[in-house]
Amino acid sequence: MPVNAESHPESGDHDIDGDALPINEVFYSLQGEGKLAGTPSVFIRTSGCNLRCWFCDSYHTSWKPTHSWMSIEDIIDEVRTFDEADHVVLTGGEPLIHEESVKLLDELADYGYHTTVETNGTIYRDTAIDLASISPKLRSSTPTTERDPDGEGEWANRHDSRRINLDALRQLVTNYESQLKFVITGADDFEEITDLVERVRNQTQIAVPDDDVLLMPEGRTRDELADTRTTVAELAMDHGYRYTPRLHVDLWNDASGT
Numbered sequence: 001m002p003v004n005a006e007s008h009p010e011s012g013d014h015d016i017d018g019d020a021l022p023i024n025e026v027f028y029s030l031q032g033e034g035k036l037a038g039t040p041s042v043f044i045r046t047s048g049c050n051l052r053c054w055f056c057d058s059y060h061t062s063w064k065p066t067h068s069w070m071s072i073e074d075i076i077d078e079v080r081t082f083d084e085a086d087h088v089v090l091t092g093g094e095p096l097i098h099e100e101s102v103k104l105l106d107e108l109a110d111y112g113y114h115t116t117v118e119t120n121g122t123i124y125r126d127t128a129i130d131l132a133s134i135s136p137k138l139r140s141s142t143p144t145t146e147r148d149p150d151g152e153g154e155w156a157n158r159h160d161s162r163r164i165n166l167d168a169l170r171q172l173v174t175n176y177e178s179q180l181k182f183v184i185t186g187a188d189d190f191e192e193i194t195d196l197v198e199r200v201r202n203q204t205q206i207a208v209p210d211d212d213v214l215l216m217p218e219g220r221t222r223d224e225l226a227d228t229r230t231t232v233a234e235l236a237m238d239h240g241y242r243y244t245p246r247l248h249v250d251l252w253n254d255a256s257g258t
Helices: 072-080 101-110 156-162 168-175 187-203 221-239 247-252
Strands: 020-029 040-045 069-071 085-090 114-119 130-132 178-184 213-217
Touching: 020 101, 020 247, 040 072, 040 178, 072 101, 085 101, 085 168, 101 114, 101 156, 114 213, 130 168, 168 178, 168 187, 178 187, 187 213, 213 221, 221 247
Parallel strands: 040 085, 085 114, 114 130, 130 178, 178 213
Antiparallel strands: 020 040, 020 069
């Protein structure tokens, strides 16, 4: 269910009784990234984000948010139409900016779904999460004037000041099964990754094994992935971290609803 109507998730204006979320799309596909890559899953994509990565592959949930408001009940009903899947992925944008995500995840758990939340790791919520797929944003994600999709660079300072929240990372890693998934634009990113992983380990008594640190090539199309995947795979092999593909890009390129 793609949604094309332009609106503003920050406004909260909608005519639905009860809890609701700004939804960009709900669709059935394969999980393309991380430990569960290849798993048939229903994706719920919320609109709105507190960051602005220049390479965002969900441009219409961050830079130019589009969505339709859906009640929690209607979202659940939509998910249940895909009876092939018992895994649900809540993604965005940044889904945890919305307090209503807590109720959605709790209700999905009541129905017996395995829930993955794809988050940038800057916000913690106490809710039913089976796998926190945490993607901390590196310096290379900052939308400088040269890399801003809108060509203005107005988000650079805001993004850079918000992109790492160690306390939120600590709580997510401590309270949920998790994976730290880093989007890599080049080999220069690696020193920052090792430093951040060490800082997270120092913040929590929970072990963060190298196998839970995933390196993922940046790329929204097959051609873009071809430029980075070999470098990232070699970094994973050299340092004992896990490489994760982007199966949905390999299979469907940059098509929506995949």
